[in-house]
Amino acid sequence: MLALVFLSLSLGTPAPEPTEPAVDTRAARRTRFAEAAVFDIVGGGSRPRTWAGRVYGGYPWLGARGQVGVGPSGLAVGVDFEAARLRRFRPALLLSLRWVDRPRVRLSGDVLLGWLVQTGELHKRGPNVELQVRLALPTGRAAPYVMLGTSHTLLTDRTTVITAAGDTRDLTFRHEWMPRATIGVAIAITRQIGIELGIDLAWYDAPGRTPSIPGIHLGLAFGGGPR
Amino acid sequence: MRSVLLLICLAIGCGEAEPGVVVRGARMPVIDMHLHPGDWDHIPPETKEFLSSRFPFPIDLRPDKAAASVLSAEGILGEMDRAGVTVGVLFAIYAPRTVGITSNEDVIADLARDPKRLYGLASLRVDRWNEDREQELANLREALAAPGIIGIKLAHAHQQFRMDTPDYFGIYALAAELGKPIYLHTGTSPFPGTQQAPAYTDPRYLEAAIVAYPGATFILGHLGYDFKTKQPGALEGCIDLATRYPNVYLEPSALGSKGSDPSGDNLRLAMARLREAGLVDRIIYGSDGPQSPGFVEEYLERTVAAMEAADYSVDEARAVLAGNFARVFAVPVPEL
Numbered sequence: 001m002l003a004l005v006f007l008s009l010s011l012g013t014p015a016p017e018p019t020e021p022a023v024d025t026r027a028a029r030r031t032r033f034a035e036a037a038v039f040d041i042v043g044g045g046s047r048p049r050t051w052a053g054r055v056y057g058g059y060p061w062l063g064a065r066g067q068v069g070v071g072p073s074g075l076a077v078g079v080d081f082e083a084a085r086l087r088r089f090r091p092a093l094l095l096s097l098r099w100v101d102r103p104r105v106r107l108s109g110d111v112l113l114g115w116l117v118q119t120g121e122l123h124k125r126g127p128n129v130e131l132q133v134r135l136a137l138p139t140g141r142a143a144p145y146v147m148l149g150t151s152h153t154l155l156t157d158r159t160t161v162i163t164a165a166g167d168t169r170d171l172t173f174r175h176e177w178m179p180r181a182t183i184g185v186a187i188a189i190t191r192q193i194g195i196e197l198g199i200d201l202a203w204y205d206a207p208g209r210t211p212s213i214p215g216i217h218l219g220l221a222f223g224g225g226p227r
Numbered sequence: 228m229r230s231v232l233l234l235i236c237l238a239i240g241c242g243e244a245e246p247g248v249v250v251r252g253a254r255m256p257v258i259d260m261h262l263h264p265g266d267w268d269h270i271p272p273e274t275k276e277f278l279s280s281r282f283p284f285p286i287d288l289r290p291d292k293a294a295a296s297v298l299s300a301e302g303i304l305g306e307m308d309r310a311g312v313t314v315g316v317l318f319a320i321y322a323p324r325t326v327g328i329t330s331n332e333d334v335i336a337d338l339a340r341d342p343k344r345l346y347g348l349a350s351l352r353v354d355r356w357n358e359d360r361e362q363e364l365a366n367l368r369e370a371l372a373a374p375g376i377i378g379i380k381l382a383h384a385h386q387q388f389r390m391d392t393p394d395y396f397g398i399y400a401l402a403a404e405l406g407k408p409i410y411l412h413t414g415t416s417p418f419p420g421t422q423q424a425p426a427y428t429d430p431r432y433l434e435a436a437i438v439a440y441p442g443a444t445f446i447l448g449h450l451g452y453d454f455k456t457k458q459p460g461a462l463e464g465c466i467d468l469a470t471r472y473p474n475v476y477l478e479p480s481a482l483g484s485k486g487s488d489p490s491g492d493n494l495r496l497a498m499a500r501l502r503e504a505g506l507v508d509r510i511i512y513g514s515d516g517p518q519s520p521g522f523v524e525e526y527l528e529r530t531v532a533a534m535e536a537a538d539y540s541v542d543e544a545r546a547v548l549a550g551n552f553a554r555v556f557a558v559p560v561p562e563l
Binding site for chain 1 (some may be wrong): 287
């Protein structure tokens with residue numbers, strides 16, 4: 001959308017032709033950090049032989065992610081761990097693929113296969129799958145980004161009824177759905193190190209429960225390999 | 228810098244509300260006769276789970292912390308300040324299989340935090356009644372002698388004893404003897420383990436006790452509301468009893484909350500019906516808070532809105548919100 005607006009403005013207002021070296025300099029400045037590790041984290045995917053990681057903390061979520069590029073189209077595999085208030089934990093395996101891979105636009109899809117464990121009064125556990133779409137728009141050192149996700153957990157209830165006639169055991173399943181979104185900005189300090197700040201919106205156990213209280217997090221990203 | 232802090236403070240609502248509430252342009256004091264202090268550790272696991280599920284994520288992950296912030300005496304006073312409530316009444320409760328235990332001793336200790344603004348209702352265990360009724364009644368008598376304890380709290384549905392069983396009438400006899408009003412939970416309840424059958428929830432089953440003890444004052448809590456179906460339930464039964472017996476009073480707490488009456492129609496209906504029946508002088512305001520931060524304030528606002536919708540005059544609202552309570556419990560009307 002921004003590109004279209006820029007294009008229409010450019011068409012409507014004839015500008016003096018820039019000299020070739022100035023264009024090159026400006027373009028180079030804008031894309032200098034396009035391969036920064038922090039953009040791999042917020043935008044998804046990694047180039048072959050590169051890797052990236054992130055640790056983040058905030059309210060209510062904290063966690064870590066590590067990914068390594070293994071194939072074409074920014075295909076990356078990795079691990080992801082998140083926890084909420086040290087009561088809800090979800091370790092997962094990660095598969096990420098870039099759908100749009102341009103210096104100033106990253107669009108990717110992630111699949112996370114994990115296991116949810118929640119302790120405390122509302123204890124629950126079960127397999128979890130989460131699909132995420134990530135969009136990042138790197139410009140120079142900064143990249144605003146948005147992540148949309150849909151998380152699904154299969155919960156199992158085991159009920160044992162003890163009577164004089166004997167015990168009966170019942171197994172039932174429930175589906176917990178949590179749509180979520182994160183909007184934030186990533187800053188590349190170097191190509192290897194960066195930070196990101198995001199607002200986390202989630203709707204835990206939707207649509208039955210009230211929408212969750214928004215959260216916020218600050219992350220430190222790092223990476224290596226040819227960038 | 229000070230101006231900036233003041234602006235931030237105003238923006239996020241620091242400080243306390245002005246005491247009292249405005250009804251039809253007149254500010255008046257408020258007594259909330261239904262507040263629950265408590266200790267998270269004294270609540271049964273099933274009820275903890277139920278209560279946790281009512282908090283939004285991620286507060287539900289640490290409900291003990293959320294509960295501690297509102298269930299302590301300081302937390303309740305903070306919620307009262309936020310709502311403009313001048314005086315509050317804390318309930319003891321002994322329902323170990325449903326909503327848990329808040330002991331008389333704990334309530335008496337809480338009252339000491341602010342004796343000018345807090346009163347208490349004492350209660351007793353009834354789950355071993357065949358064995359220890361005399362001891363329980365003696366304990367209740369002793370609690371009723373404590374400073375600030377002005378009445379008795381019972382909840383047949385939560386304590387799992389029938390309203391019409393004469394074995395328990397000794398409690399009403401004690402109330403009549405000491406001149407201490409009895410608050411009774413009426414209507415169903417969402418808490419796990421509650422006895423939902425009419426003999427435990429329908430106030431019409433109290434009639435024998437009301438007749439037998441005319442010297443005792445019976446306050447029918449929640450107006451017999453059916454919290455399971457979110458319908459008025461035994462409202463007409465409450466009105467009938469209050470119309471026929473002068474020792475019956477009515478308390479409209481909880482039924483008009485956002486969760487139990489999302490549209491507010493049921494609370495408006497109840498307040499309108501009580502006024503139509505000529506029972507304004509029998510209504511005693513209560514919220515059933517604090518439940519969650521802001522509940523006490525919100526319930527007061529919803530009740531005032533329901534009274535205004537039903538054309539309560541300023542004097543009628545003043546009676547509902549403080550005057551009737553002061554008369555029944557023989558305490559002064561608080562000043563603003």
